[in-house]
Amino acid sequence: MLVKDCFVSAPGKAILHGEHAVVHGKVALAVSLNLRTYLQLKATTTGKVCINLPNIDTFLCWSLFDCCVLLLITARREEVKLLDSELVRRLREFVGVTNGNLDTGNMATLAFLYIYLSLFGSGELPSLTVSVWSELPTGAGLGSSAAYSVCLAAALLCASGAIHTPLKELDHTARWCQEELELINSWAFQGEMIIHGNPSGVDNAVGTWGGMLRFLAGKIIPLSKVPLLRILLTNTKVPRSTKVLVARVKDKINKFPSIMTPVLDSVDAISCTCEKVLSEMTCEPITGEHYNILEELIDINQHHLNVMGVGHPALDTLCQVTLTRGLHSKLTGAGGGGCGITLLRPGTVDHTVQDLRDCGFDCWETSIGGPGVQQHSPSSIKKEVLEILNQY
Numbered sequence: 001m002l003v004k005d006c007f008v009s010a011p012g013k014a015i016l017h018g019e020h021a022v023v024h025g026k027v028a029l030a031v032s033l034n035l036r037t038y039l040q041l042k043a044t045t046t047g048k049v050c051i052n053l054p055n056i057d058t059f060l061c062w063s064l065f066d067c068c069v070l071l072l073i074t075a076r077r078e079e080v081k082l083l084d085s086e087l088v089r090r091l092r093e094f095v096g097v098t099n100g101n102l103d104t105g106n107m108a109t110l111a112f113l114y115i116y117l118s119l120f121g122s123g124e125l126p127s128l129t130v131s132v133w134s135e136l137p138t139g140a141g142l143g144s145s146a147a148y149s150v151c152l153a154a155a156l157l158c159a160s161g162a163i164h165t166p167l168k169e170l171d172h173t174a175r176w177c178q179e180e181l182e183l184i185n186s187w188a189f190q191g192e193m194i195i196h197g198n199p200s201g202v203d204n205a206v207g208t209w210g211g212m213l214r215f216l217a218g219k220i221i222p223l224s225k226v227p228l229l230r231i232l233l234t235n236t237k238v239p240r241s242t243k244v245l246v247a248r249v250k251d252k253i254n255k256f257p258s259i260m261t262p263v264l265d266s267v268d269a270i271s272c273t274c275e276k277v278l279s280e281m282t283c284e285p286i287t288g289e290h291y292n293i294l295e296e297l298i299d300i301n302q303h304h305l306n307v308m309g310v311g312h313p314a315l316d317t318l319c320q321v322t323l324t325r326g327l328h329s330k331l332t333g334a335g336g337g338g339c340g341i342t343l344l345r346p347g348t349v350d351h352t353v354q355d356l357r358d359c360g361f362d363c364w365e366t367s368i369g370g371p372g373v374q375q376h377s378p379s380s381i382k383k384e385v386l387e388i389l390n391q392y
């Protein structure tokens with residue numbers, strides 16, 4: 001079976017408010033970033049399926065014959081709400097994961113093989129190579145796992161013929177229709193389940209649709225009218241795993257339900273208040289008071305996240321350093337290290353970036369609200385990204 005080659009990309013995300021609480025049915029507000037993950041799928045005639053994941057130093061190939069053994073127990077799955085636990089168990093054995101402690105490469109490999117085998121399960125397995133390169137830091141709170149899963153889902157669904165390849169001749173980029181985006185999103189969620197354990201689905205929703213979203217219990221509402229916010233992203237470079245942190249918060253809620261439930265409710269109210277203020281900022285003149293409220297919400301939420309047990313001394317440093325310049329920060333994503341966001345007021349002359357770099361952090365101002373998953377013509381991909389992907 002020969003499949004069509006394709007290039008796709010999906011954005012990372014920043015959560016303004018609602019990380020962790022969203023896993024427990026509360027509102028989250030999230031935005032896409034201008035940092036993306038790119039995937040190239042190439043049809044081959046080697047009788048192998050290969051992945052090249054240079055960001056995480058993982059380069060693997062399997063013969064289609066070996067993969068077929070796994071297929072004996074796998075039927076093509078149309079139902080994608082739950083993971084096929086038997087397939088996951090077999091894949092863990094196949095990949096050589098014996099304990100529950102999944103490392104970076106194993107999780108990415110399992111997510112790929114799971115989607116590949118599920119989508120091609122009932123037919124002939126195609127010989128292909130998938131190469132992925134991301135501008136996002138891996139495992140730092142900016143949705144790298146979701147951007148990876150969204151790219152895998154889009155490219156493999158296209159290759160399987162389950163969705164069409166939207167790019168027409170002379171197009172640079174193209175997107176899918178709503179129904180196809182929903183299918184991409186649901187398969188990306190499967191990838192997230194493998195990588196995260198218990199994802200809310202907010203990260204893959206942003207990777208799929210882009211823009212700013214309100215997310216509540218699987219329901220995705222795009223926010224079309226949002227003010228132009230300037231956000232500084234800081235990577236403390238402290239490694240952490242979303243899966244571990246999500247499990248930690250769950251344990252805490254189980255241990256102290258009456259203490260933790262009001263915290264989650266308060267985060268929910270913060271997201272709703274933030275949404276209201278953002279909406280006001282689009283229909284009335286923006287004042288200092290709008291920014292005062294947004295900053296207070298950031299501070300309160302950062303305290304709540306510390307209460308949930310997902311803070312880190314490096315994130316405390318980020319908050320203190322920015323506060324000495326009058327700016328307010330909170331962690332974003334799963335916390336425990338990784339990245340934080342700082343709200344910049346318009347016209348701020350920023351010495352903060354140097355202060356943060358002096359702490360050993362990476363720091364960059366980002367533009368938010370970029371497009372969701374896209375198919376690309378090779379000429380629309382940045383030269384440096386194309387050079388990396390073309391090595392494989």
Ligand SMILES: Nc1ncnc2c1ncn2[C@@H]1O[C@H](COP(=O)(O)OP(=O)(O)OP(=O)(O)O)[C@@H](O)[C@H]1O
Binds near residue numbers: 243
């Ligand atoms: N470019 C990539 N190539 C291959 N695998 C990747 C890539 N980016 C992310 N991953 C997979 O995702 C995992 C990191 O996911 P994790 O959810 O812990 O962090 P994150 O998604 O960056 O942060 P958050 O979920 O808090 O936004 C990696 O261990 C790896 O398995």
Ligand SMILES: C[C@@](O)(CCO)CC(=O)[O-]
Binds near residue numbers: 023
């Ligand atoms: C921590 C979390 O809320 C956000 C990770 O970006 C997990 C999730 O929603 O799946």
Ligand SMILES: [Mg+2]
Binds near residue numbers: 145146196203242
């Ligand atoms: Mg993730």
